[in-house]
Amino acid sequence: xxxxxSPKDLLASRPDFPAESWLxxxxxxxxxxxxxxxxxxxxxxxxxxxxxxxxPSAEDWNLPDDWEKILCDAFAxxxxxxxxxxxxxxxxxxxxxxxxKCHFFxxxxxxxxxxxxRAELLRSxxxxxxxxxxxxLGKKVxxxxxxxxxxxxxxxxxxxxxxxxxCSLFCPYGIDTAEITAIVRELMHEVGLGTHWIMDPVKNxxxxxxxxxxxxxxxxxxxxxxxxxxxxxxxxxxxxxFNEKGHEILxxxxxxxxxxxxGIYTFMGYLLLFHELDLDYTLSTYASEGGNFGSFTTxxxxxxxxxxxxxxxxxxxxxxxxxxECGHMWRVVNQYMATxxxxxxxxxxxxxxxxxxxxFKNAAATKMVHITEFTADLIRHGKLNLDPSRNxxxxxxxxxxxxxxxxxxxxEEPRYILKHVCNHFVEMPENTIREQTFCCGAGSGLNTEExxxxxxxxxxxxxxxxRYVQQKYxxxxxxxxxxxxxxTLPPLANYWAPGVNVSGLHELVANAxxxxxxxxxxxxxxxxxxxxxxxxxxxxxxx
Amino acid sequence: MxxxxxxxxxxxxxxxxxxxxxxxxxxxxxxxxxHNNPDPFTNPVAxxxxxxxxxxxxALEGEDVAIETVKDAxxxxxxxxxxxxxxxxxxxxxxxxxxxxxRKIVLPTATKGSALKEYLELESRVDTLALLSFDMYVxxxxxxxxxxxxxxxxxxxxxxxxxxxxxxxxxxGEFVGCGNQTCGxx
Numbered sequence: 001x002x003x004x005x006s007p008k009d010l011l012a013s014r015p016d017f018p019a020e021s022w023l024x025x026x027x028x029x030x031x032x033x034x035x036x037x038x039x040x041x042x043x044x045x046x047x048x049x050x051x052x053x054x055x056p057s058a059e060d061w062n063l064p065d066d067w068e069k070i071l072c073d074a075f076a077x078x079x080x081x082x083x084x085x086x087x088x089x090x091x092x093x094x095x096x097x098x099x100x101k102c103h104f105f106x107x108x109x110x111x112x113x114x115x116x117x118r119a120e121l122l123r124s125x126x127x128x129x130x131x132x133x134x135x136x137l138g139k140k141v142x143x144x145x146x147x148x149x150x151x152x153x154x155x156x157x158x159x160x161x162x163x164x165x166x167c168s169l170f171c172p173y174g175i176d177t178a179e180i181t182a183i184v185r186e187l188m189h190e191v192g193l194g195t196h197w198i199m200d201p202v203k204n205x206x207x208x209x210x211x212x213x214x215x216x217x218x219x220x221x222x223x224x225x226x227x228x229x230x231x232x233x234x235x236x237x238x239x240x241x242f243n244e245k246g247h248e249i250l251x252x253x254x255x256x257x258x259x260x261x262x263g264i265y266t267f268m269g270y271l272l273l274f275h276e277l278d279l280d281y282t283l284s285t286y287a288s289e290g291g292n293f294g295s296f297t298t299x300x301x302x303x304x305x306x307x308x309x310x311x312x313x314x315x316x317x318x319x320x321x322x323x324x325e326c327g328h329m330w331r332v333v334n335q336y337m338a339t340x341x342x343x344x345x346x347x348x349x350x351x352x353x354x355x356x357x358x359x360f361k362n363a364a365a366t367k368m369v370h371i372t373e374f375t376a377d378l379i380r381h382g383k384l385n386l387d388p389s390r391n392x393x394x395x396x397x398x399x400x401x402x403x404x405x406x407x408x409x410x411x412e413e414p415r416y417i418l419k420h421v422c423n424h425f426v427e428m429p430e431n432t433i434r435e436q437t438f439c440c441g442a443g444s445g446l447n448t449e450e451x452x453x454x455x456x457x458x459x460x461x462x463x464x465x466x467r468y469v470q471q472k473y474x475x476x477x478x479x480x481x482x483x484x485x486x487x488t489l490p491p492l493a494n495y496w497a498p499g500v501n502v503s504g505l506h507e508l509v510a511n512a513x514x515x516x517x518x519x520x521x522x523x524x525x526x527x528x529x530x531x532x533x534x535x536x537x538x539x540x541x542x543x
Numbered sequence: 544m545x546x547x548x549x550x551x552x553x554x555x556x557x558x559x560x561x562x563x564x565x566x567x568x569x570x571x572x573x574x575x576x577x578h579n580n581p582d583p584f585t586n587p588v589a590x591x592x593x594x595x596x597x598x599x600x601x602a603l604e605g606e607d608v609a610i611e612t613v614k615d616a617x618x619x620x621x622x623x624x625x626x627x628x629x630x631x632x633x634x635x636x637x638x639x640x641x642x643x644x645x646r647k648i649v650l651p652t653a654t655k656g657s658a659l660k661e662y663l664e665l666e667s668r669v670d671t672l673a674l675l676s677f678d679m680y681v682x683x684x685x686x687x688x689x690x691x692x693x694x695x696x697x698x699x700x701x702x703x704x705x706x707x708x709x710x711x712x713x714x715x716g717e718f719v720g721c722g723n724q725t726c727g728x729x
């Protein structure tokens with residue numbers, strides 16, 4: 001007869017937990033902690049290497065027979081191709097400055113989610129094959145060889161990193177852990193390991209333009225439906241130009257904002273703003289996804305999907321591209337686009353606002369301007385008639401999305417706009433915003449519902465800071481400039497700070513925008529009463 | 544009453560020991576980080592554990608305890624335990640780690656002062672706190688399930704609306720990408 005374990009035994013609450021060293025501790029693929037695998041057919045359609053059926057929770061992942069050679073060769077190839085990767089493998093002194101900067105580590109307390117240890121998973125393999133000490137002393141100096149459990153471990157932790165680069169901010173050597181994660185994901189794809197939530201949108205973007213694979217005419221119809229909603233709210237139906245040649249500007253934004261709540265209200269905000277400005281622009285059904293799902297898989301896939309932007313600008317003859325509120329789109333544009341697909345088509349010109357005459361010299365190379373740069377410039381020049389009191393029921397804070405903040409330094413423009421369209425703005429604690437912003441916990445293709453538990457713990461540092469300003473200052477709204485944030489922050493807020501709404505910035509802009517010739521606005525873009533409307537109604541006006 | 548004084552005297556020791564016991568439910572390599580940084584935003588788990596510890600001890604003293612106040616103070620702690628990589632017993636069992644501490648630190652005083660009844664009441668309060676926490680834990684798990692469903696709906700909200708607007712005769716065969724049965728005509 002065995003004795004019942006004590007609560008302490010059940011909890012494994014002891015100072016030597018776990019008993020094994022970090023190299024010997026293996027992850028458990030428990031439901032809620034891993035993304036579903038991609039279908040073999042999708043991988044085949046995309047000509048990805050070694051497509052096969054597999055299940056992350058199974059013992060055998062059905063790797064190709066020569067999996068070790070494939071991975072060793074692929075790693076050698078990446079080391080030769082990316083000088084930065086070799087540098088990142090060599091120069092880390094394991095000082096630990098990054099260790100507690102990762103939201104995954106803070107939320108999971110799993111040591112392998114310290115960026116330094118996550119990188120060590122790959123570095124230990126590098127050490128065995130590329131350093132003398134590693135070759136001779138092996139495990140004593142933290143070197144190890146490939147085995148199937150190592151592959152599982154790499155997969156597990158490569159999808160517990162959102163490539164947010166908060167750790168890089170604190171690294172004295174500037175090691176970009178996001179690029180290490182990106183390389184590990186590339187290696188995994190070499191042996192046919194990808195996730196459904198990423199590869200399915202990649203397939204859809206490849207074949208039809210947007211991430212859900214909605215065909216062009218239907219995509220256009222949905223946008224027109226949103227324009228109808230704009231008319232319901234404002235009495236003005238904005239134009240919805242699609243695939244039209246000869247316009248000055250091509251507007252590209254994440255397609256999520258056409259399909260998903262609450263992103264659609266941000267999209268409606270764009271339509272209304274452009275209509276008010278009578279902007280010479282067109283949308284595109286071909287380049288209808290600003291977000292680059294390829295960047296979550298391989299550099300080549302990112303390049304392929306990114307190519308659509310310049311190709312469409314060239315086909316339509318647009319002089320420059322205005323980009324919507326998106327996160328990783330802007331990292332790709334600012335850090336990789338020139339190498340992938342640059343230089344921009346020769347007919348494109350340095351972006352110049354047709355309304356204010358401002359030349360966006362910062363976009364001279366990419367020819368792409370972020371919408372908040374564009375709108376902040378409009379406000380600076382007094383080109384918009386704004387009534388911020390329409391947002392008076394909102395006490396808002398601002399979530400700096402990782403990529404715009406850390407990959408393009410977009411810190412002031414969104415705040416400048418927010419302060420002009422809302423009367424009540426409160427910052428979250430300073431070590432959780434701007435360059436030090438905490439990720440939503442589900443970027444880089446992790447915003448899939450099967451890992452909701454994981455997202456709630458990895459997003460906890462952001463949720464915790466939000467909860468603080470909610471309780472201390474009565475914050476009931478969080479604005480952001482990223483479509484993934486608009487999808488991931490509502491559940492996060494629902495869990496950690498229930499009662500806080502999430503929206504894009506241009507939803508608030510359009511709510512405050514007093515348009516020429518519009519009848520008195522009684523509701524916001526969500527068709528909810530504006531503040532003070534009830535009082536008016538009591539005065540005899542019926543809704 | 545005898546034990547209230549004892550609890551007050553040993554408050555810091557109980558608090559530190561329980562916080563330590565909770566920290567030890569995390570991997571040892573994570574422990575130094577939990578200990579070292581007092582900032583509530585860059586070391587949130589430690590902050591949540593300490594907030595919960597203070598609330599639990601106050602409740603154990605057994606006087607003037609409003610359940611809602613205790614629940615508010617435990618909320619963040621239970622929320623994080625509910626979504627971390629624990630079984631339900633591991634997540635919530637930490638409340639019971641108060642018992643061995645009380646037996647070590649408070650029971651000797653109770654035995655000496657013939658206050659065993661009072662001591663048993665004290666331990667029963669641990670049970671009450673564990674049960675309250677369990678309710679909160681289940682509510683949090685339910686919330687995770689609800690937001691999962693809500694997210695699926697939000698992702699496709701406009702697609703569904705668009706599909707519902709289609710004319711009954713419109714060919715749906717060309718409609719790609721939504722395996723959702725609600726995408727049919729209505």
